[in-house]
Amino acid sequence: MSGISDTERMITLKTVEGTLFDVKSSIAKDLKTVQAFIDDSDDDVTSPIPLPNVFTRELSRILDYLNNHHRFRSGIEKADEEMARYDAEFAKSMSHEELKALILAANYLNVKDLLEFLNQTVADVIQNKSVEFVRNFFGIENDYTPEEEEKLRNENEWAFNGVEQD
Amino acid sequence: MAAQHPTPPQTPQPLLFGELVMEILSWIPAKPLTRLKLVCKSWNSIISNPHFVKLHLQRSPKNANLLVMLREISPEGEVSVVLSSVESFIRNPSSTLTAQDGCHSLGRGWVLGSCNGLVCIWDGIEDYPNDFEFHLWNPLTGFSSVKSPRLHVNKYASFGFGYDESSDGYKVAAVNLDINYTDNSWETTVEVYRFGSSSWRNIDSFPAFPLAIEEDGMYIGGTLNWLGLQNTQGGVYDWGAVTLDMLVIVSLELKSETYKQIQLPNGIDELPSHKPSLNVWGNCLYLSHDYKKTHFIVWQMKEFGDEISWTQMLKISLQHINVELLFPLFICENGDIFVLGASNGDISKIVLYDPRVNSVEHINILDKNHFAIINDYVESLVQHC
Numbered sequence A: 001m002s003g004i005s006d007t008e009r010m011i012t013l014k015t016v017e018g019t020l021f022d023v024k025s026s027i028a029k030d031l032k033t034v035q036a037f038i039d040d041s042d043d044d045v046t047s048p049i050p051l052p053n054v055f056t057r058e059l060s061r062i063l064d065y066l067n068n069h070h071r072f073r074s075g076i077e078k079a080d081e082e083m084a085r086y087d088a089e090f091a092k093s094m095s096h097e098e099l100k101a102l103i104l105a106a107n108y109l110n111v112k113d114l115l116e117f118l119n120q121t122v123a124d125v126i127q128n129k130s131v132e133f134v135r136n137f138f139g140i141e142n143d144y145t146p147e148e149e150e151k152l153r154n155e156n157e158w159a160f161n162g163v164e165q166d
Numbered sequence B: 001m002a003a004q005h006p007t008p009p010q011t012p013q014p015l016l017f018g019e020l021v022m023e024i025l026s027w028i029p030a031k032p033l034t035r036l037k038l039v040c041k042s043w044n045s046i047i048s049n050p051h052f053v054k055l056h057l058q059r060s061p062k063n064a065n066l067l068v069m070l071r072e073i074s075p076e077g078e079v080s081v082v083l084s085s086v087e088s089f090i091r092n093p094s095s096t097l098t099a100q101d102g103c104h105s106l107g108r109g110w111v112l113g114s115c116n117g118l119v120c121i122w123d124g125i126e127d128y129p130n131d132f133e134f135h136l137w138n139p140l141t142g143f144s145s146v147k148s149p150r151l152h153v154n155k156y157a158s159f160g161f162g163y164d165e166s167s168d169g170y171k172v173a174a175v176n177l178d179i180n181y182t183d184n185s186w187e188t189t190v191e192v193y194r195f196g197s198s199s200w201r202n203i204d205s206f207p208a209f210p211l212a213i214e215e216d217g218m219y220i221g222g223t224l225n226w227l228g229l230q231n232t233q234g235g236v237y238d239w240g241a242v243t244l245d246m247l248v249i250v251s252l253e254l255k256s257e258t259y260k261q262i263q264l265p266n267g268i269d270e271l272p273s274h275k276p277s278l279n280v281w282g283n284c285l286y287l288s289h290d291y292k293k294t295h296f297i298v299w300q301m302k303e304f305g306d307e308i309s310w311t312q313m314l315k316i317s318l319q320h321i322n323v324e325l326l327f328p329l330f331i332c333e334n335g336d337i338f339v340l341g342a343s344n345g346d347i348s349k350i351v352l353y354d355p356r357v358n359s360v361e362h363i364n365i366l367d368k369n370h371f372a373i374i375n376d377y378v379e380s381l382v383q384h385c
Helices: A032-040 A056-073 A079-092 A096-107 A112-124 A130-137 A146-155 B013-017 B020-025 B028-040 B041-048 B050-059 B088-092 B091-095
Strands: A010-014 A020-024 B065-072 B078-087 B103-107 B110-115 B117-125 B128-137 B156-164 B170-179 B186-192 B202-204 B219-220 B223-227 B247-253 B258-262 B277-281 B283-289 B293-299 B309-316 B329-331 B336-339 B349-354 B360-365 B369-379
Touching: A010 A032, A020 A056, A020 B065, A032 A096, A032 B156, A056 A096, A056 A112, A079 A112, A096 A112, A096 B013, A096 B020, A112 A130, A112 B020, A130 B028, A130 B170, A146 B028, B013 B103, B020 B041, B028 B041, B041 B050, B065 B088, B065 B091, B078 B088, B078 B091, B078 B277, B088 B091, B091 B223, B091 B349, B110 B156, B110 B369, B117 B170, B156 B223, B219 B277, B223 B277, B247 B349, B277 B329, B277 B369, B283 B329, B293 B329, B293 B336, B329 B369
Parallel strands: none
Antiparallel strands: A010 A020, B065 B078, B065 B369, B078 B103, B110 B117, B117 B128, B156 B170, B170 B186, B186 B202, B219 B223, B223 B247, B247 B258, B277 B283, B283 B293, B293 B309, B329 B336, B336 B349, B349 B360
């Protein structure tokens, strides 16, 4: 019986800049937002699926991650170490701005494993930084008065033990 | 062609991150996380929210930390608590057991156990030697709960502390043993207190003779566990009259407050010369006992509740490691390292045994004055009542 198996089917995605990416449908499954779009369509999706919130740089990285992880999972036993090394390199290769942009893209595309990994990466980045650094990172305004801040700091004094003031 | 990528749209970042913030924060350890309350009021709200605290607890590394209760060996013995990571304890048990830094003094309180980062402490009451009060304490945040109503017990009583997930409740069970010396009969009353409720409640009496009345009930998988003796023919036991088939583990399920019995390992073929010891470390149940007075054996119940899963983790000759007595202080979850006490109760001599390479390391701790009990512990921001 003829028929293209699922894993061979290609899906085309289009980024904000209009770049087209051909993606195996087995990889597209990990982009849950895209998969939902495909599932919801009555007919086979032949024309490129537009992703109005996703830029080429981010999609490229996401697909790189997914392709590599699929490769690690389908292969030999040594994969765990290799995967950990890949993940570490992947995280290190990005600036903070790129990391943030990637999280937002992964969130929009609903790529669960990658998103969790990126969240943990950001958690690692911010956990020992000053409060001011974290505010800048997320673009958050300080809405405490100096008195409120002082009070909060005192109430949680144990957490500041041995840590330098900002 | 070197394409310059346009930058993402300039929507305010906090809006874009929305609930991702909660996800990100849930991966941060408790102490740095608490500092981040100062970022802004909404972050303070998130971090203080009980639902978030639960998510954060779920994400905390399991079996990575422990709590050591040190008690001076003297009638007025002072109790102190030391927190440590499993890793640094194994690397240098001596420094953890004699720590001055990060040591919390509990006066005359006693640590009953720890769940979800909360430690249950029981305190005696001045002038009332058989009356006790219990409360919950989070050693990280300093949180201290309201005290339980007073409990009056008999001379022989054993307590256990555990968490009931179904009701999100923290409970203490007290097993009272009453012995009638005239006719050698005995009976038990068991009371349970759930933190936040107004009183202790009686539940069914203990379904066996509570052999482990001098020890605390061991918490694992929503149950409290004690060694017991069944079919004691009504008499008060004397170890010489005990037979192997009488030994059983009584398991109290905190959700239903009913009992089950768990059989001891099939592989135990003769009665140990002393009462075996039941312990929980790294969320695993261990049974340890001596063998013919020449060996020390440790069993692990790989799947709690499944009697077929009892596995002998260790059988070591006392002579081989040059000690007369061994008791377990702590066991690593994968059985890599056994930390054993080698003298009679005090922690002055410790043996680190690694079965993978059959290595024995004797450590002398210059402290004959304390004994130590080690509990699993997890850092959390949990508060309760």
